Amino acid sequence: MKGTPIATVILEDESLRDxxxxxxxxxxxxxxxxxxxxxxxxxxxRLQVGSFVHPKVxxxxxxxxxxxxxxxxxxxxxxxxxxxxxxxxxxxALRCGLGHLSMSSSASNSHSLKNVKRTADExxxxxxxxxRQAVGSGLQVRAGIQCAFGxxxxxxxxxxxxxxxxxxxxxxxxxxxxxxxTTGMANPLQVRRLVAKTRKAIPHLxxxxxxxxxxxxxxxxxxAAHEEGVTIFDVSxxxxxxxxxxxxxxxxxxxEDAVNLFEQIGVETGVDLKALCKVVxxxxxxxxxxxxGRMNRVIKSQAIACE
Numbered sequence: 001m002k003g004t005p006i007a008t009v010i011l012e013d014e015s016l017r018d019x020x021x022x023x024x025x026x027x028x029x030x031x032x033x034x035x036x037x038x039x040x041x042x043x044x045x046r047l048q049v050g051s052f053v054h055p056k057v058x059x060x061x062x063x064x065x066x067x068x069x070x071x072x073x074x075x076x077x078x079x080x081x082x083x084x085x086x087x088x089x090x091x092x093a094l095r096c097g098l099g100h101l102s103m104s105s106s107a108s109n110s111h112s113l114k115n116v117k118r119t120a121d122e123x124x125x126x127x128x129x130x131x132r133q134a135v136g137s138g139l140q141v142r143a144g145i146q147c148a149f150g151x152x153x154x155x156x157x158x159x160x161x162x163x164x165x166x167x168x169x170x171x172x173x174x175x176x177x178x179x180x181x182t183t184g185m186a187n188p189l190q191v192r193r194l195v196a197k198t199r200k201a202i203p204h205l206x207x208x209x210x211x212x213x214x215x216x217x218x219x220x221x222x223x224a225a226h227e228e229g230v231t232i233f234d235v236s237x238x239x240x241x242x243x244x245x246x247x248x249x250x251x252x253x254x255x256e257d258a259v260n261l262f263e264q265i266g267v268e269t270g271v272d273l274k275a276l277c278k279v280v281x282x283x284x285x286x287x288x289x290x291x292x293g294r295m296n297r298v299i300k301s302q303a304i305a306c307e
Contacts, residue, residue, distance in 0.1 A: 008268040010232045012046040012208070013039055013255050015283065017083060019240030020060050021051065023287065029063050029070065031286055036071055038282055039237065042275035044255070046079040048102060048234075052089030065096045072097065081142070085116070086126070090134055103131055104144025104178065107162055108151035111182065115146070124165065128172055135173035142208065143169035144178035148194065150185035159194055163201050170202045176232070177207050181221065184214025184251070188224035195228040208232035211253050213239060213292075218253040219261050226267070233258060238280040238291030254293025256280060274299060 016032060016039075027035075032049075039047060049071065050064030064082060071080065081100040084090050093101055105123040106112040112120040127143075134141050148162045166177050179194065191209070198207055209225045211218045211234070222233055239254035259271045277296040284291055 006268050007266065008231065008270070009226065009262055010046055011044065011235050011255060011258055011269055011271060012048060012081075012232065013044045013237055014048040014234050014252065015039075015237040015240045015255070015279075017048045017050050017061070018234075018252060019236045019238075019283075021058050021241070023060060025287060026060055027286060029066060032063075032067055033070060035279060035282060035286075036067075037074070038275075038279045040074070040078050042279060043269075043271040044276070045077060045270060046081070046232075048081050048083065051083035051085070052092040053083075053085060065092060068096045068098055084130070084134070087130065087133075090130060090137075093134075093139070094137055098139075100140040100142070101134055102142045102144060102178070103127055103134070104146050104180065106146040106151075106182070107157045107165060108147040108154050110153035111147050111151050114153075124168075128168060131169070131172040131174050140176075141172075141174045142176040142178050143172065143174035144180055144210070145169070146180045146182045148179040149181045149190055150183055152183045152185065159197060162194060163197055166198050166202055170205055175205065177202065177205050178210055178234075179207060180210035181212055182210075184212035184218075186211065186221050187217055188220045191221045191224040192228050195225050195230055199229060206232060208234065210234040213251045213253050218251070219257060222253060222258060222261065223265075226262075237276065237293070238283050238296070239293040240283060240291055251292055254280075254291070254295070256293050256295040260295045 050067055051061045053061055055062035081102055084093050084101045084103050105127040106120055109120040112123045116123050131141050145165050150157055207230055209230050211221050235255035235258045236252035237255045239251050241252045256276050259269050259273050262269050277299055280296040
C-alpha cells in the first residue's frame with residue numbers, strides 16, 4: 001500500500017528584493033551574496049533576488065545584474081527570479097540571462113498613481129504587453145495583481161475587477177498568477193473567497209499569494225489561502241520589507257514564522273528553521289536593528305532556557 005503523500009509548499013523568499021529595496025543602508029554585493037548563500041543553505045529553493053529599476057530611484061537594486069551573474073553558477077536546485085516593471089527592465093533581464101521574472105500592476109487607481117505615476121488602466125495595459133514580450137522571448141513570468149484585497153486610499157477593491165484582471169493576465173501566456181495584499185488589509189474569509197473565485201475562473205494556472213502582516217493577520221491569511229489550495233507563498237526573512245507607497249504597510253510575512261506554521265500542521269517546506277534564523281541574525285547585524293519576525297526570538301529564548 002502506498003503511503004499518504006506528504007503535503008508541501010513552496011516559500012519564495014523576497015528579502016533580497018522587497019526586503020532591502022528601500023533600506024537606507026546600501027548593502028554591498030558581497031553582503032548580498034553572503035545572504036543568498038545562507039538562504040540557499042537553509043533550504044530556500046525559490047529566491048527573488050532583485051529588481052531591474054533605475055538605480056537613482058532604488059539605489060539598493062543598482063547591482064541587480066551583477067548579482068544575478070554572480071549567483072547563476074550557484075543556483076543548483078535554487079530557482080531565482082527578479083522584478084521587472086518596464087521595457088528597459090525587461091531588456092536588462094534578458095541581457096543577464098535570467099529565465100523567470102515577476103511582473104505586476106495595481107487594481108487600485110490611487111495606489112498605481114503613487115507607485116508608478118500612471119492610472120491603473122494605463123499601467124495594466126502596459127503590463128499585459130510587457131508580459132507578452134517576455135513570454136515571446138522565452139521567459140517564464142509570474143503575473144501579479146497588487147492591492148487585490150483592498151487599498152488604504154480607496155477602501156475595498158471589487159473582487160470582480162481582480163478576477164477580470166487575472167483572466168486577462170492568464171491570456172498573455174504567464175505561467176503563474178500572484179494575488180498581493182499590498183496594503184495588509186486582507187482577512188482570512190476574504191482570502192478564502194477571492195482565492196476560490198480565482199481558481200474557479202482560471203483553473204489551469206497556479207496561484208501564489210503575497211501577504212503583509214500589517215494588521216497581524218499575515219499567518220492567518222496564509223493558512224486560509226493554503227486551505228483553499230494555494231501552495232506558493234511569498235515570504236521575507238525576518239519580516240523585512242513592505243510597500244513604501246502605502247502608509248503603515250511595512251512587514252512582509254516572516255519566512256521563519258511561515259516555516260513554523262507549516263511545520264506545526266505537518267506541511268513540508270524543505271527549509272531548516274534554525275538555519276533560516278541564522279539568516280535573520282545576519283540581516284539584523286548588517287542593518288543594526290531587530291526585525292519583526294517572531295520565531296528567531298522564540299528559538300533564542302528556548303536555547304537560553306535550556307542552558
